[in-house]
Amino acid sequence: MCGIFGIYGHPEAANLTYLGLYSLQHRGQEAAGITTFNGSRMHVQRRQGLVSEGFSMPHLADLQGDRAIGHVRYSTAGGSDPRNAQPLTVNYRHGQLAVAHNGNLLHADRWRHGLEAMGAIFQSFSDTEIILHLMSRSGADTLEERIQDSLGRVHGAYSLLFLNEDKLVAVRDPRGYRPLVMGRLGNAVAFSSENSSFSLVGATFEREVEPGEMVVVDRHGVHSSFPFEPCKERAQCVFEHVYFARPDSALFGQSVYASRVRAGELLAEEHPTDADVVIPIPDSGIAAAIGYARRSGIPFGLGLIRSHYVGRTFIEPSQSIRSFGVKLKLSPVREVLEGKRVVVIDDSLVRGTTSRKIMQLLRAAGATEIHLRICSPPVTHSCFYGIDTPTREELIGAAKTPAEIAAFVTADTLGYLGHDNLLASVNDPVGSSRYCSACFSGRYPEDPTACPRLELPSVPQPVR
Numbered sequence: 001m002c003g004i005f006g007i008y009g010h011p012e013a014a015n016l017t018y019l020g021l022y023s024l025q026h027r028g029q030e031a032a033g034i035t036t037f038n039g040s041r042m043h044v045q046r047r048q049g050l051v052s053e054g055f056s057m058p059h060l061a062d063l064q065g066d067r068a069i070g071h072v073r074y075s076t077a078g079g080s081d082p083r084n085a086q087p088l089t090v091n092y093r094h095g096q097l098a099v100a101h102n103g104n105l106l107h108a109d110r111w112r113h114g115l116e117a118m119g120a121i122f123q124s125f126s127d128t129e130i131i132l133h134l135m136s137r138s139g140a141d142t143l144e145e146r147i148q149d150s151l152g153r154v155h156g157a158y159s160l161l162f163l164n165e166d167k168l169v170a171v172r173d174p175r176g177y178r179p180l181v182m183g184r185l186g187n188a189v190a191f192s193s194e195n196s197s198f199s200l201v202g203a204t205f206e207r208e209v210e211p212g213e214m215v216v217v218d219r220h221g222v223h224s225s226f227p228f229e230p231c232k233e234r235a236q237c238v239f240e241h242v243y244f245a246r247p248d249s250a251l252f253g254q255s256v257y258a259s260r261v262r263a264g265e266l267l268a269e270e271h272p273t274d275a276d277v278v279i280p281i282p283d284s285g286i287a288a289a290i291g292y293a294r295r296s297g298i299p300f301g302l303g304l305i306r307s308h309y310v311g312r313t314f315i316e317p318s319q320s321i322r323s324f325g326v327k328l329k330l331s332p333v334r335e336v337l338e339g340k341r342v343v344v345i346d347d348s349l350v351r352g353t354t355s356r357k358i359m360q361l362l363r364a365a366g367a368t369e370i371h372l373r374i375c376s377p378p379v380t381h382s383c384f385y386g387i388d389t390p391t392r393e394e395l396i397g398a399a400k401t402p403a404e405i406a407a408f409v410t411a412d413t414l415g416y417l418g419h420d421n422l423l424a425s426v427n428d429p430v431g432s433s434r435y436c437s438a439c440f441s442g443r444y445p446e447d448p449t450a451c452p453r454l455e456l457p458s459v460p461q462p463v464r
């Protein structure tokens with residue numbers, strides 16, 4: 001999970017990209033970066049940590065130019081090494097080039113080993129660099145053709161922004177795993193992982209970049225094409241609606257807030273219970289708890305308050321101080337919980353360890369019964385398309401039954417939203433195949449274990 005933002009044709013490109021990344025901070029807190037182009041050279045700033053921590057006014061003042069791309073990183077492929085911060089920026093035989101990537105390529109290790117065997121030297125551990133190496137080896141004449149040549153060889157998830165001397169190019173993979181939207185700010189054209197960032201910078205949402213589409217912005221205007229073989233079946237990530245995206249965004253044509261409320265309503269129908277109050281685990285459970293309360297008739301309450309000021313670098317001082325990390329983030333409201341039978345709404349249940357700590361907090365604050373309701377099916381499989389889910393062995397939903405999981409997390413009862421209702425919550429009729437839900441179903445849109453023949457480009461010949 002990462003966030004990308006870009007803008008072309010605005011004198012404050014760096015400042016707007018900073019603001020765009022700020023509003024995408026929920027998609028990655030490990031590192032942030034901005035690359036601008038001022039007509040003669042690229043300027044790059046990449047920082048570890050939050051956007052607000054990493055960038056100051058002097059940093060932004062150095063980022064000159066009327067076009068920029070930016071990236072917030074959540075460690076998936078490549079691990080948490082500072083060298084993996086994006087945008088990746090290179091000088092190659094066609095000039096300067098920067099790229100920002102949201103998603104994960106399949107078979108990245110094999111690509112890397114294949115390219116290294118041909119002499120390629122990698123600067124990072126990121127799969128994104130594979131795309132740059134393939135572009136560098138392409139014999140195509142134009143940037144668009146080199147992008148097409150490179151991406152035509154790889155599989156997996158990519159929403160990408162490229163910036164060179166002349167152009168900003170936005171590309172989304174043919175299945176559309178990760179979101180990418182386009183907007184306007186006066187004469188400037190902007191791209192973002194989520195349209196909620198357009199509200200902050202004052203841009204108007206225009207449309208989504210379609211799966212398989214390439215949008216090029218240059219001094220001649222905006223040009224769209226579909227250079228990749230279209231996939232009949234889309235694979236838009238349903239987990240974006242469940243957890244990742246902000247509720248004030250619309251993703252894949254659906255309001256995230258509305259889909260979460262609907263999930264809560266369907267959950268109330270699927271797993272009703274007698275209780276005194278419905279509380280969310282904030283923030284991602286709030287909209288669904290509103291839906292559950294509305295459909296069940298049980299009053300909504302804020303039984304947990306989230307602290308938004310816990311730094312990402314916090315280190316739990318000792319395993320003996322149990323629940324310390326959770327207590328820093330979530331604080332129970334005794335007034336809401338004491339002596340009450342509580343329905344707790346969470347977006348998903350991955351390992352179960354955090355849920356167990358939260359149940360302990362609620363009981364300590366006086367809850368007499370806890371009925372845990374999860375707005376998605378059990379997470380049973382790992383994601384290979386850009387979301388940092390644990391291995392199958394660590395997924396509690398892959399190993400235990402709901403009754404066993406309820407016992408582990410110490411809830412009185414546990415209910416998951418069914419797979420069909422999950423798709424109904426995003427208004428996707430069963431069988432329409434617009435969404436990927438592989439981490440819940442094991443039905444991967446592209447087999448991550450397949451071993452396709454990699455079409456490595458030939459080694460370029462020396463120039464005489």
Ligand code: SF4
Binds near residue numbers: 177236237383386437
């Ligand atoms: S496997 Fe899950 S998290 Fe990954 S793209 Fe599919 S739905 Fe999203």
